[in-house]
Amino acid sequence: VLADTLKKIIFQKLYFGLFSLSTRVQTDAMPREIITVQLGQCGNQIGMEFWKQLCAEHGINPEGILEDSVVEGIDRKDVFFYQADDEHYIPRAVLLDLEPRVIHGILNSPYAKLYNQENIYMSEHGGGAGNNWASGYAQAERLNEEIFDILDREADNSDSLEGFVLCHSIAGGTGSGMGSFLLERLNDRYPKKLIQTYSVFPNLNEMSDVVVQPYNSILTLKRLTLHTDCVVVLDNTALNRIAAERLRIPNPTFSQINQLVSTIMASSTTTLRYPGYMNNDLIGLIASLIPTPRLHYLMTGYTPLTTDTHQVASIRKTTVLDVMRRLLQPKNVMVSTPRDRRHNHCYISILNIIQGEVDPTQVHKSLQRIRERKLAQFIPWGPASIQVALSCKPPHSQSTHRVSGLMLANHTSIASLFESTCSQFDKLRKREAFLEQFKKEPKFKDDLSELDNSREVVQELVDEYIASTRPDYISRGSPAHSDGAARP
Numbered sequence: 001v002l003a004d005t006l007k008k009i010i011f012q013k014l015y016f017g018l019f020s021l022s023t024r025v026q027t028d029a030m031p032r033e034i035i036t037v038q039l040g041q042c043g044n045q046i047g048m049e050f051w052k053q054l055c056a057e058h059g060i061n062p063e064g065i066l067e068d069s070v071v072e073g074i075d076r077k078d079v080f081f082y083q084a085d086d087e088h089y090i091p092r093a094v095l096l097d098l099e100p101r102v103i104h105g106i107l108n109s110p111y112a113k114l115y116n117q118e119n120i121y122m123s124e125h126g127g128g129a130g131n132n133w134a135s136g137y138a139q140a141e142r143l144n145e146e147i148f149d150i151l152d153r154e155a156d157n158s159d160s161l162e163g164f165v166l167c168h169s170i171a172g173g174t175g176s177g178m179g180s181f182l183l184e185r186l187n188d189r190y191p192k193k194l195i196q197t198y199s200v201f202p203n204l205n206e207m208s209d210v211v212v213q214p215y216n217s218i219l220t221l222k223r224l225t226l227h228t229d230c231v232v233v234l235d236n237t238a239l240n241r242i243a244a245e246r247l248r249i250p251n252p253t254f255s256q257i258n259q260l261v262s263t264i265m266a267s268s269t270t271t272l273r274y275p276g277y278m279n280n281d282l283i284g285l286i287a288s289l290i291p292t293p294r295l296h297y298l299m300t301g302y303t304p305l306t307t308d309t310h311q312v313a314s315i316r317k318t319t320v321l322d323v324m325r326r327l328l329q330p331k332n333v334m335v336s337t338p339r340d341r342r343h344n345h346c347y348i349s350i351l352n353i354i355q356g357e358v359d360p361t362q363v364h365k366s367l368q369r370i371r372e373r374k375l376a377q378f379i380p381w382g383p384a385s386i387q388v389a390l391s392c393k394p395p396h397s398q399s400t401h402r403v404s405g406l407m408l409a410n411h412t413s414i415a416s417l418f419e420s421t422c423s424q425f426d427k428l429r430k431r432e433a434f435l436e437q438f439k440k441e442p443k444f445k446d447d448l449s450e451l452d453n454s455r456e457v458v459q460e461l462v463d464e465y466i467a468s469t470r471p472d473y474i475s476r477g478s479p480a481h482s483d484g485a486a487r488p
Contacts, residue, residue, distance in 0.1 A: 032162035032281045034079055034272070035154050036093045037182065040129075040136075040174030042200050043167040044095055044102045045254065046234075049262035050167070051091050051114065054080060057266065057394035058273070062110040064088035067396075074395070079272050082157065092158070094150055095120045098139055098174045099128035119150055129173025131209075133216040134441035136177020148185070155190070162282050163194030163229075167265075170220040171202035171213045180223040187227040194282050196230040198265055201335075203236040204420050212434050214424035215451060221418065222454035224297075225461050230286045231297045232268065233414065234261055237336040245331065246305050264300050264334065267406035270353055270391045279351075279389045288387055289349045289410050294464050297414050299335040301327045301407040320358055321366040323405040324386075327352060328375050337413040344469050345413035346377040350386045356393045356403035363388050379412070380471040415465035418458055425455060 038047035055062065058077050059070035065088050081089040093115060097103050100122045106112065107120075123143070129136035140147070155161050164186055168175035179197075186195055199220075202213055210216070224231050239260055243252035271279040279285045290296045303326040304318060326332055337345075354363065367386055370376060378384035393404075428434060429451065438444040444451075467473050 032079065032160050032272075033082075033092060033158040034162055034269075034282060035151070035158070035164050036080070036091065037151070037164055037166045038093060038095045039166060039168040039179045039182070040097055040172055040176075041099075041102045042169035042172065043175050043179075044097055044106065046198065046200070046258050046261045046265070047093065047095070047167045048106050048109075048111070049255075049258040050265045051093065052111065053262045053266040054091075054273075055111075055114070057397055058089075059396040060089050063113045064090060070396070074392075075274050076272065080269070090114070090116050092154060093119060094154060096147060096174075096178065097121075097128075098123040098126075098136065098178065100126050119154060121147060121150060129177055130437065131173045131216070132212060132437045133173060133177040133180070133219045134438045134444055136173040136175075136179075137181050137443060138177075138441045140178040140181035144181075144185070147182070148189070151186075161193060163196060164190070166195070166197040166199075168197065169200040169202070170217045170224070171200075171210055172216065175200075176216040176220040180220050183223045183227040194230070194286075195228045196232070196282065196286070197224060197228055198232045198234060198261070199224060200234045200236060200261070201417065201421075203240060204336075204424070205237050212428075212437070214421060214428055215434075215438070217421045218425045218454045218458055219451070221421065221461070222457040225294060225457055229296060230290060232264075232408070233297055233299055233335050233417070234264070235299075235335040235417065238334045241336065242305065242332070242334065260302075260305070260334075263305075264302055264406065267302060267353060267355070267404075268300070268408060270355060270394070270406075271389050274392050274394065276390060276392075279353075285351070285408075289351055289408060291348060291382060291410075292464075292468075294461055295348060295410060295468060298408050298410055299333055299337075299414055301329075301332045301334060301409070303327055303332050303405055304401050305332075318356075318401045318403040320354060320362040320403060321369060323354065323403050324352055324363075324366045324370060324388075325375065327405050327407040328370070333407075333409075335414060335417060337411075337416045343412070343415075343466050344377075345411065345415075346379055346469060348379050348382065348410040348412065348468060350376065350410075351389060351408045352386060353389045353391055353406045353408070354403065355391050355405070356401070358390050358403060360390065363390070379468060379473070381468075381474050412465045412469050415462045418462050418465075422455065422458055422462070429455070 036047065038044045058075060059067040061067060077089060081091055084090055091114060095103055095106070095115065103120060103122055123139065129139060166179060166182065168179040170176050183195065202217065239257050240252060243249045243256060243260065249256060271285065272281065289298060303323055367388070370386065376386065435448065438448070467476055
């Protein structure tokens with residue numbers, strides 16, 4: 001009897017063990033779809049470069065048709081693409097703009113047939129938002145139904161939607177104003193879906209043509225803080241510096257800067273499209289990088305850097321250690337943060353995505369060397385470790401380098417970027433300068449409290465990042481705000 005009972009127990013354990021294993025394998029095999037929303041001039045330009053890069057990596061031609069040489073089954077195209085009835089691939093992309101110039105450029109390019117035309121929305125009057133957040137927000141409110149018809153249809157077309165990725169700028173009118181409105185509504189409409197953004201921050205070292213840029217930036221930063229799960233910061237100041245110093249391009253064009261951005265975006269999604277053992281979905285990718293809801297702003301680094309027209313010849317041989325060491329160098333990081341001696345800024349978390357021919361023992365040795373040389377300083381209240389995700393190099397990639405690497409890092413020094421934006425905002429707000437256009441829109445007609453409220457939220461964000469450098473951060477109370485807490 002005892003032997004029979006043991007046999008039954010062993011059989012049940014084996015059966016349920018195999019069942020759970022097969023379930024897990026099936027779950028891993030099921031792609032989690034991501035919808036990309038491109039907003040405004042900047043968002044559509046970087047979105048265009050992103051889709052060009054994805055098509056090149058997956059062997060899809062500009063009309064969405066697979067090249068003859070492509071071997072099926074080694075990638076997950078379904079995360080970002082779906083197949084039409086004639087089997088050509090269509091991006092899960094929604095293109096929105098309040099003026100037609102950039103989208104017309106896309107529709108007159110060789111990639112015109114790639115997109116689903118029903119997913120493109122341009123405002124009828126085509127006047128744009130005049131680089132004004134209030135105008136972009138108000139127009140988005142009026143166009144709410146038309147925009148969400150597109151988004152809902154695209155979401156319903158997905159079997160297992162994981163979330164939304166927004167590409168936009170925080171300084172203009174459409175990307176900031178319409179982007180802010182969409183973040184609020186997406187958060188309400190799809191509360192269980194992840195919301196990630198690739199947000200382009202303005203070049204603070206140059207005089208901007210957009211005089212209300214600080215207002216636009218602060219108003220958008222409030223929504224990015226309260227209504228997103230992850231923000232990848234793309235700082236134009238750093239991108240221009242890297243193009244000039246690392247790629248030796250004295251006057252980089254928008255196209256060259258956008259190529260850098262598309263490289264970052266494509267690399268950060270590699271493990272979703274070419275799955276391995278870890279980081280196979282968006283939640284797995286960002287969960288370990290974000291310890292508390294508000295500390296969700298990530299900076300990036302990439303090496304070795306190239307564009308189509310400029311191959312940097314200084315890197316002759318790429319090894320895992322060489323790549324991982326370079327990723328930690330400030331000159332390779334795509335966010336410009338001045339040295340702040342008041343606070344002991346440090347890393348909260350790091351994830352390196354290494355692509356190419358890599359032996360895991362090389363990774364272990366490299367991490368050991370970095371730890372011995374103390375090349376990265378971490379927060380005193382969390383684990384001091386660099387996470388590494390290995391990914392194969394896309395088979396259709398044109399890269400000549402054996403190994404390349406992307407760093408996604410949560411670093412407390414990003415607070416200085418927000419402080420610079422607050423400083424510019426305060427100069428304008430103190431004089432109540434350039435507010436006439438804002439007062440014309442319903443949100444600011446009666447009072448300007450929304451501006452001051454947004455400034456408070458950003459200040460709380462700065463304070464939280466600075467507090468996270470101290471050992472007592474975990475025992476510190478989380479800031480409550482009258483307008484609601486950060487997205488859980």
